[in-house]
Amino acid sequence: MDEQLANKIKKIWENAKTNSPLTQKSAVCVSTIDSAGFPQSRFVDLKEIDQCGFTFCTSYNSEKGNQLSQNPKISLLAWWDHIGYQVRVVGKAVTISNDRADKFWFTRSKEAHVATTCFKQSEVWNSTVSMENQYSSALFASPTSIARPSSWGGYSVVPNSIEILKFRANRVHIREQYLRDGSSWKMRLLQP
Ligand SMILES: Cc1cc2nc3c(=O)[nH]c(=O)nc-3n(C[C@H](O)[C@H](O)[C@H](O)COP(=O)(O)O)c2cc1C
Structure with missing residues (x-):
């Protein structure tokens, strides 16, 4: 353009x-x-x-x-x-x-970094509760900076x-x- x-x-x-x-x-x-x-x-x-x-x-x-x-x-x-x-x-x-x-x-937040790295976008998952658990555990264990x-x-x-x-x-x-x-x-x- x-x-x-x-x-x-x-x-x-x-x-x-x-x-x-x-x-x-x-x-x-x-x-x-x-x-x-x-x-x-x-x-x-x-x-x-x-x-x-x-x-x-x-x-x-x-x-x-x-x-x-x-x-x-x-x-x-x-x-x-x-x-x-x-x-x-x-x-x-x-x-x-x-x-x-x-x-x-x-430019993205740490929460966004964790959500991106702990899931495989568009793949099937079984429940909302286990999704939240997966995210919380990943957030808790995450380093200060995520590559x-x-x-x-x-x-x-x-x-x-x-x-x-x-x-x-x-x-x-x-x-x-x-x-x-x-x-x-x-x-x-x-x-x-
Ligand atoms: C307001 C809004 C903004 C979004 N921004 C993004 C984005 O920047 N990148 C992204 O991958 N998904 C974003 N999403 C989620 C997508 O709409 C979509 O659910 C996701 O990318 C998976 O799409 P796919 O399965 O067709 O690849 C956003 C959703 C909404 C409602």
């Missing part, structure tokens, strides 16, 4: 976070494709927007991680109600570097297309669609 477009979306996102009434201010929906061809959606925390794309972190061995290893096609969707913006991204997921993964890992497991990292959604929709009460939404055109990007307006 070119610098101008990345900065435009980043500015909308910063504004959305600053004024957000939500507890989870950076949650966005990402959809991957499962082995039967069905889309699978879930929320993740958006960590960064830059020219490389839209970055989120997760376990590489999770369901989404396994799906992305088979098919990197992905979509990312945000709706920031309080500022009236929808951002819709379609592209390919690219694994981030270990350095970037480390950077994001150390990032190699199975945890992140993906950048490298966009092929981006739509920025400014919501309007009269439904005459302003829809700017940006499409990759070689090394540059072209914008066209879509009817609401």
Whole structure:
């Protein structure tokens, strides 16, 4: 994505976070494709927007991680109600570097580190009680600093297309669609 477009979306996102009434201010929906061809959606925390794309972190061995290893096609969707913006991204997921993964890992709380390291995301478990017990024991036994497991990292959604929709009460939404055109990007307006 070119610098101008990345900065435009980043500015909308910063504004959305600053004024957000939500507890989870950076949650966005990402959809991957499962082995039967069905889309699978879930929320993740958006960590960064830059020219490389839209970055989120997760376990590489999770369901989404396994799906992305088979098919990197992905979509990312945000709706920031309080500022009236929808951002819709379609592209390919690219694994981030270990350095970037480390950077994001150390922004997380100890509780999050323990929850990540004592479970295998998306695998089946038997009961909520035993899950709490597993977590409490791991938290009690945990060292001061927990290293990032190699199975945890992140993906950048490298966009092929981006739509920025400014919501309007009269439904005459302003829809700017940006499409990759070689090394540059072209914008066209879509009817609401
Ligand atoms: C608000 C919110 C934020 C979340 N953030 C993340 C995240 O950043 N990374 C992550 O792996 N899961 C996150 N989750 C959990 C995911 O929605 C999902 O349950 C998990 O990643 C497993 O998905 P999968 O089985 O499709 O791989 C979040 C859930 C919610 C509701």
